[in-house]
Amino acid sequence: MQSSSQAAAGQGRRKWLILISVGIASFMAALDGSVVNTVLPVIREAFGSEVATVEWVVVVYLLVVSGILLTVGRLGDLRGHRPAFLSGFVIFVIGSALCGMAGSALLLVAFRVVQALGAAMLMANSPAILTKSFPATQRGQALGTQATMTYLGMTVGPSLGGWLAQDFGWRSIFYINVPVGLVALLLGWFIIPSDPVHERTERFDLGGALLFMSGLIALLLGLNQGAAWGWTSPAILGLLAVSLALLAVFIRRELRVTAPMLDLSLFRRPVFSAATASAVLNYMSLYPVGFVMPFYLIQGLGLNSAQAGLLLTAEPAIMAIVAPISGTLSDRIGSRLPATLGMVILAGGLVMLSLLGPESSQATIIVALLLCGLGTGIFVSPNNSALMGAAPGNRQGIAAGILATARNVGMALGTGLAGAILTTFLGSSRPGALYQGTHVAFLVAAGLALASGLTSALRGNGDPVEKRAAG
Numbered sequence: 001m002q003s004s005s006q007a008a009a010g011q012g013r014r015k016w017l018i019l020i021s022v023g024i025a026s027f028m029a030a031l032d033g034s035v036v037n038t039v040l041p042v043i044r045e046a047f048g049s050e051v052a053t054v055e056w057v058v059v060v061y062l063l064v065v066s067g068i069l070l071t072v073g074r075l076g077d078l079r080g081h082r083p084a085f086l087s088g089f090v091i092f093v094i095g096s097a098l099c100g101m102a103g104s105a106l107l108l109v110a111f112r113v114v115q116a117l118g119a120a121m122l123m124a125n126s127p128a129i130l131t132k133s134f135p136a137t138q139r140g141q142a143l144g145t146q147a148t149m150t151y152l153g154m155t156v157g158p159s160l161g162g163w164l165a166q167d168f169g170w171r172s173i174f175y176i177n178v179p180v181g182l183v184a185l186l187l188g189w190f191i192i193p194s195d196p197v198h199e200r201t202e203r204f205d206l207g208g209a210l211l212f213m214s215g216l217i218a219l220l221l222g223l224n225q226g227a228a229w230g231w232t233s234p235a236i237l238g239l240l241a242v243s244l245a246l247l248a249v250f251i252r253r254e255l256r257v258t259a260p261m262l263d264l265s266l267f268r269r270p271v272f273s274a275a276t277a278s279a280v281l282n283y284m285s286l287y288p289v290g291f292v293m294p295f296y297l298i299q300g301l302g303l304n305s306a307q308a309g310l311l312l313t314a315e316p317a318i319m320a321i322v323a324p325i326s327g328t329l330s331d332r333i334g335s336r337l338p339a340t341l342g343m344v345i346l347a348g349g350l351v352m353l354s355l356l357g358p359e360s361s362q363a364t365i366i367v368a369l370l371l372c373g374l375g376t377g378i379f380v381s382p383n384n385s386a387l388m389g390a391a392p393g394n395r396q397g398i399a400a401g402i403l404a405t406a407r408n409v410g411m412a413l414g415t416g417l418a419g420a421i422l423t424t425f426l427g428s429s430r431p432g433a434l435y436q437g438t439h440v441a442f443l444v445a446a447g448l449a450l451a452s453g454l455t456s457a458l459r460g461n462g463d464p465v466e467k468r469a470a471g
Contacts, residue, residue, distance in 0.1 A: 015133045027150070031156070032061070032119065040058065047104060047108075064116035074401065086185060096174045124397060126400065127388055128388075131400075137331050139388065144326060205261035211246055212250050216243070220412045263398055275383050276387060280406045281449070281451050311365060315369045318370050322378055327385060329382075330382035344449075352371060353442040354440075356368070387402075418444075
């Protein structure tokens with residue numbers, strides 16, 4: 001009896017150590033997605049490069065991560081999430097070291113591809129490892145804690161990047177990943193258990209992976225560069241047309257092959273499809289804040305970049321605090337109510353942002369940003385828990401890949417939409433164009449948040465947590 005209780009206690013400690021390893025991975029991947037933006041001017045000056053060249057240091061990371069998330073998630077299902085996760089750490093650490101040693105802007109862009117490959121392997125397999133390591137009664141809490149680490153990475157990225165670049169040089173923002181990554185890698189090596197690999201007879205759908213990767217990269221590149229190249233330019237229209245054609249061929253292929261890369265049958269599950277749609281709509285409504293607010297704060301109110309950055313940390317900071325609390329609550333009452341409530345609160349914060357003008361106080365801005373962060377923090381953990389819980393055990397990698405892809409696609413769509421609205425108003429040269437563009441962009445974002453709340457509220461009762469809570 002005593003040995004049984006000791007074994008249970010040891011297993012309980014082990015899952016929290018697994019969460020630490022996965023949390024570090026989430027923090028590092030989010031950190032590297034945000035920290036580089038701060039030091040782009042420093043990198044440009046160091047290499048004497050054009051702005052258009054240095055911009056690809058950020059763009060290529062987004063494109064590669066987004067394009068291969070489903071692929072590496074599927075490989076995790078077929079070959080095991082533990083080896084995929086640990087390999088991701090190795091590649092990420094190597095890529096970080098190479099970025100720090102880059103001798104030119106072009107080499108830095110190339111090494112960011114390596115780093116992005118490792119980050120995608122971490123992102124796509126982390127939720128699957130947590131879902132298998134924690135019981136359903138603690139799934140929301142675990143995923144909420146992981147979300148906190150992600151938001152912390154987003155929060156400290158800009159300030160940490162600026163401090164490291166100023167005191168130790170821009171290369172330090174990459175070198176710092178090496179010791180931290182090695183510690184997390186060793187922890188994961190000894191702590192994360194080997195998972196049973198399902199369906200070893202299934203073959204990897206290489207053709208589907210290439211179609212999806214090409215189609216999604218073309219879509220995201222078109223959305224990312226739309227404002228710079230012109231939304232009606234032949235290049236952007238061509239990219240969007242090619243992406244739609246490739247993704248259509250991809251869906252047709254996945255419906256026919258015996259072992260598809262993306263198991264479309266998952267979307268026949270009401271909770272899974274609704275949670276995916278809610279996630280895309282959430283990020284579409286959230287990311288315009290990060291795109292539009294710097295214009296409003298710096299050009300509209302005349303703040304400097306440091307003051308604007310400090311104000312904008314209010315949103316991810318409250319998200320980091322609320323996410324694990326909401327996840328724990330959803331383990332008890334189900335995910336539908338907190339996910340719906342979170343999106344309603346986010347919509348209210350976005351409406352407040354839409355009312356900002358030249359005389360708005362910083363207190364009003366902070367309250368609106370806190371509401372946006374509060375709503376998203378309440379939403380994310382329950383929604384992620386519902387999505388992962390609705391997928392069978394041998395499809396956890398695909399589910400995690402879909403979850404991460406939904407985030408990146410929603411981010412690109414939201415940023416592209418906000419950019420199109422803002423540039424349209426700024427190009428009109430009308431008095432108050434900036435404030436009018438801000439007003440419309442945030443009202444559209446609020447509508448998307450309400451749509452996400454609707455998909456959360458109307459989804460079916462297939463959520464295992466909700467069934468258990470109801471019973």
